[in-house]
Amino acid sequence: xxxxxxxxxxxxxxxxxxxxxxxxxxxxxxxxxxxxxxxxxxxxxxxxxxxxxxxxxxxxxxxxxxxxxxxxxxx
Numbered sequence: 001x002x003x004x005x006x007x008x009x010x011x012x013x014x015x016x017x018x019x020x021x022x023x024x025x026x027x028x029x030x031x032x033x034x035x036x037x038x039x040x041x042x043x044x045x046x047x048x049x050x051x052x053x054x055x056x057x058x059x060x061x062x063x064x065x066x067x068x069x070x071x072x073x074x075x
Contacts, residue, residue, distance in 0.1 A: 002028040004065050005035055012057055016043055023057065026074055033069030035061060049073070 002025075009025050016023055021043030027036040037057065043049050050073075058071040 001030050001065065001067060005061060005068070008061050008064050009037070009057075012060060015056075016052070017041075019043075021046070030067070033067045035068055035071045036074045037071060038075070039073050 005028050006025050009023060013023060020041050022040040023043065024038040024040060025035070026038050029035075037053070039046075039049055039053070043052065046052075053071055053073055058068075061068045061071060
């Protein structure tokens with residue numbers, strides 16, 4: 001599951017990097033389906049980061065990988 005999540009994160013990265021941000025995969029809990037990521041650059045502290053995380057990253061992961069339940073940002 002971690003490899004699949006990383007592949008999807010790698011697809012999302014260019015969009016975030018185009019706006020001066022970035023995303024790093026921190027952990028995948030295969031039992032709970034929770035994916036932990038670290039937002040970097042302009043994404044870190046951006047007012048729209050939560051929306052990007054939930055409506056963008058989480059939705060994409062859930063649509064492509066069965067079992068992903070939630071995406072959380074960690075520091």
